[in-house]
Structures are given as structure tokens and as C-alpha cells.
Amino acid sequence: MDFELSEDQRAFQDSVRKxxxxxxxxxxxxxxERNEHDYPFALWDKFTAAGFHGIGIDExxxxxxxxxxxxxxxxxxxxxxxxGLAWIWGITSFAGGKSIGVYGSEEQKQRFLPQIAxxxxxxxxxxxxxxxxxxxxxxLRTEAVRGDNGWILSGEKIWSSSAHVADYILVLARTDKNVEKRHQGVTLFFVPAKSPGISITPLPKLGMRSMGSCTVHFDxxxxxxxxxxxxxxKAWYMLLPTLNNERIMVAAFCTGVLDGVLxxxxxxxxxxxxxGKLIGEFQALQHYVADIATWRHSVELMLYHTAWLQSSGRPCHIESSMLKVxxxxxxxxxADLGIQILGGMGYSAETDMQRYWRDARLWRIGPITNEMARNGIAEALGLPRSF
Structure with missing residues (x-):
């Protein structure tokens, strides 16, 4: 078993770190992050200049x-x-690049992927x-009904991050109510965010502040x-494979947070x-950093393995759920231990521990709660459905 990154991957990692x-x-x-009302366009532009929006999109x-x-x-x-501000890159990478790249038509790929890249x-x-x-x-209450040469979309979504500055919103809506199972009859739309009938309201929140999260109303x-x-x-059948990618991406962000905290x-x-001495000499604090380093190593191994499964085209739904949890x-x-190590400075907005904690706390809830992920893992092990 080889857990080493390739030479090209190591070179890429080194260049990105610098x-x-x-x-x-x-x-x-x-x-x-200080002002949740100001979207960091400068950060987006830096990603653009570095070519990061094109990562994962075919040449x-x-x-x-x-x-x-x-x-x-x-x-x-x-x-x-x-x-959490890494999501400035991640959202469009998933909602645009990954989604259109997987289930978009050739015409849609030609139309949108170069713009995203x-x-x-x-x-x-x-x-x-x-x-x-x-x-x-x-x-799911958002629905779309047939119109002339298209669909009429009505409903409301919440926690749509960066919707207030988005060009398009990837929307899941019900298009058929006469189905046997609820995962049937749902459709994916790539909706222009400035379309008539759309109203967007920002929501205040704990972390990832300047990225902005919103309520979106479709009338x-x-x-x-x-x-x-x-x-x-058929949207749900299409979405399932890409959900693994989203969970792997979340875990990658969490690993980065572990890097930063340590x-x-x-x-x-x-x-x-x-x-009278450096606090690094205190045994209790040494145990804290030993725990953080151990957790990072565990997550890193799971991350490499699950990403390898996904890139090899192998099933990894259970592994990606375990990884995300x-x-x-x-x-x-x-991050909580990091605050404890820094004491009062860990609680201060002048340091990053509190920011790491506030951002990472979301990932226990979304894109799926860890409780629901555990339900899926248990069901895959042969236990009865619990919800």
C-alpha cells in the first residue's frame, strides 16, 4: 500500500502552500472575516489569477x-x-464545475465550464x-411546472452561501408529485441569480461571515x-455520486483547519x-498538541484513502461519510483545545483559534449532519433504517 503523493502532487502541494x-x-x-456584509471579491480575484477555479475542469x-x-x-x-473562507473557491467548484462537468450536456459544458475556469x-x-x-x-416544497419552452419555478431556499453575489444558483425542485418514492420526480436547474422573481436576503451567522449565506425566494x-x-x-440519482465529492472536500477543509490549529x-x-517558564513545558498542554497531531494524522490517512477511491472510480459512499464525520x-x-492553549488570546478576534472554531463548527451540521451520516453508516452495516 502506497500512501505517498506522486511527485507532481507534491510539487503542486508545495507551490500552493507557498x-x-x-x-x-x-x-x-x-x-x-470581520465584516459579514462585504463579500471578499479580492480573494475570488486572487483565486482567478492563480488559476484555481480551473482545477478539476478538463483542459x-x-x-x-x-x-x-x-x-x-x-x-x-x-x-x-x-x-471556512476556502468555500469561496469550493462552492463554485462543486455547484458549477463539478455538477455541470458530471451531468451537464455537452452544450452546457461548452457554455459554462470555460467561464468558471x-x-x-x-x-x-x-x-x-x-x-x-x-x-x-x-x-422539499420548491417546485417547477412546465411552461412554454421552460419551467416556472416557485419556492424558497435557505443557507444558500454567496447567493447574493452569484451569477447562477444550482436549484433542486420537485417537478412531479405523482411518484411512488420521494426521491423520484425532482429536477436540477441552473438558474440565473438575477432572474425576475428572485429575491435574496442575507442571513447573519456564527462563522464564515464575509462569504455570506442567504435566503432565496423564487416567485x-x-x-x-x-x-x-x-x-x-432524475436529479437525485445524478446527485448521489457527487455527494461523495462534497464530503471529501469538506474533510479536506477540516484537515487544513487542523494544520492551522496545530x-x-x-x-x-x-x-x-x-x-517562570515556556508554556510548551507544561505537560497538560503537550498532551493537547499531541492529541491534535494524532487527530490530524488519522484524518489525513482517511482523506487520502477516500480521495483515492473516488478518483479510481471505486465505491466510497460509506468511507466518505465516515471521513466527513x-x-x-x-x-x-x-480548535477548542487551541483556544484553551492560548487562553484569553484564543478567545480574542486578534488570533485565529476562535475563527477556526466558528468555521469548523458548521461542518458538523452541513452539508449533512453527523447524526444523519451515522444513520447511513449503520444502515450500510445491515441495521434497519432509523428515520
Whole structure:
């Protein structure tokens, strides 16, 4: 078994790490995060200049290429300093690049993928309903009915990150109510965010502040047929394979947070003095950083393995669920210990531990709650469905 990155992957990782240290240091990330009303267009533009929006998009469509392992390396390195702001890259990569690249038509790929790769198109995701949370299908009230040469979309989505600055929103809607099972009869639309009938309201929240999350209301919005992704009524079957990619991406961000937390904790313990000695000499604090390093190593191995399965075309739904649960819970625990190590400075907005904690806390809830992920793991082990 070989867990080593290839020479090209190591070179890519090294180049991204140097770029991150120069272009997106933690001090700048703190400044970006202070105002949740100001979307960090400057960060998006830096990603554009570096070519990161093209990672994962085939070269024939103007991208840089690269499999899920390459995307995982990029996501991890970005999150080391940016924390949750790495989603500025990740959302469009998933909602636009990944989704259109997997189930878009050739015409849609030619139309949208080059724009995404060039950083000229921002996308958002509109799956979650106000009364639903993880119960996406059970709470699905957004619907679309046939119109002339298209569909009429009505309903409401919540926690649609960056929708207020998006060019398109990837929307899941019910298009057929006469179905035997609720996962049938749902369709994916790539909806222009400035279409008549769309209203977007930002939501205040705990972490990932400047990225912005929104409620999106659709009031008889016309969506032409050429913006339907895949076959109408079959969206859930198309989505399932890409959900593994999303969970792997979340875990990569969590691994980056673990990197950043450990880095900051060690730096502080080597400088801070108390009771006549460096606090790095205190056994209790040494145990804390040993735990953080152990958690990171565990998550790193799971991440490499699951990304390898996905890139090899092998089944990895259970592995990606296990990975997402483990990575998010360790990232939150590590950031909490990091606050404890720094004491009052860990609670201060002048350092990054509190930012890591606030950002990582979301990943225990989304894109699927860890409780629901555990339900799926248990069911896959032969236990009865519990919900």
C-alpha cells in the first residue's frame, strides 16, 4: 500500500502552500472575516489569477484538469489560513464545475465550464428548505411546472452561501408529485441569480461571515429548458455520486483547519511564558498538541484513502461519510483545545483559534449532519433504517 503523493502532487502541494503564505496569510483572512456584509471579491480575484477555479475542469473546457486528489490538496492548503473562507473557491467548484462537468450536456459544458475556469462565473447552491435542514427530500416544497419552452419555478431556499453575489444558483425542485418514492420526480436547474422573481436576503451567522449565506425566494421564475441539468425527474440519482465529492472536500477543509490549529498552537507554546517558564513545558498542554497531531494524522490517512477511491472510480459512499464525520469532529475539538492553549488570546478576534472554531463548527451540521451520516453508516452495516 502506497500512501505517498506522486511527485507532481507534491510539487503542486508545495507551490500552493507557498502561494497561500504569500497571498492569503492568516492576518488577511481575519480582516476579510470581520465584516459579514462585504463579500471578499479580492480573494475570488486572487483565486482567478492563480488559476484555481480551473482545477478539476478538463483542459478541453479551459480548465487545469486534476482529479479529486488534486482538489483535496488545494482545499486543504487554502483552509490552513482561510478556514471556512476556502468555500469561496469550493462552492463554485462543486455547484458549477463539478455538477455541470458530471451531468451537464455537452452544450452546457461548452457554455459554462470555460467561464468558471476563467473566474467569470460564480455559483451558489439552493438545496436546503427553510423547514428541512438535512431532510432535503422530505421538506422539499420548491417546485417547477412546465411552461412554454421552460419551467416556472416557485419556492424558497435557505443557507444558500454567496447567493447574493452569484451569477447562477444550482436549484433542486420537485417537478412531479405523482411518484411512488420521494426521491423520484425532482429536477436540477441552473438558474440565473438575477432572474425576475428572485429575491435574496442575507442571513447573519456564527462563522464564515464575509462569504455570506442567504435566503432565496423564487416567485414564478422562468427557467428555460437549456438550463435543466440532466434528465428531468432524475436529479437525485445524478446527485448521489457527487455527494461523495462534497464530503471529501469538506474533510479536506477540516484537515487544513487542523494544520492551522496545530501550527498556531505550537508557535504560541514556544513563545508564551507563564510561571517562570515556556508554556510548551507544561505537560497538560503537550498532551493537547499531541492529541491534535494524532487527530490530524488519522484524518489525513482517511482523506487520502477516500480521495483515492473516488478518483479510481471505486465505491466510497460509506468511507466518505465516515471521513466527513471524523474530520469535522476532530477539527472542532482541535480548535477548542487551541483556544484553551492560548487562553484569553484564543478567545480574542486578534488570533485565529476562535475563527477556526466558528468555521469548523458548521461542518458538523452541513452539508449533512453527523447524526444523519451515522444513520447511513449503520444502515450500510445491515441495521434497519432509523428515520
Amino acid at each position: 502561494w497561500v503564505d504569500k497571498e492569503t496569510p492568516k492576518s488577511w483572512a481575519r480582516e476579510l 478541453e473546457y479551459g480548465g487545469q484538469g486534476g482529479d479529486v486528489v488534486t482538489q483535496m490538496i488545494l482545499g486543504r492548503e487554502l483552509a490552513r489560513t482561510l478556514g 476563467e473566474g467569470k462565473l460564480r455559483a451558489a447552491i439552493g438545496f436546503t428548505e427553510p423547514g428541512g435542514g438535512t431532510d432535503v427530500l422530505g421538506a 414564478n421564475v422562468f427557467v428555460p429548458d437549456d438550463l435543466v441539468l440532466g434528465e428531468p425527474g 501550527e498556531d498552537a505550537l508557535d504560541y507554546m514556544k513563545q508564551r511564558r507563564a510561571f 471524523t474530520a469535522s469532529e476532530y477539527a472542532v475539538r482541535a
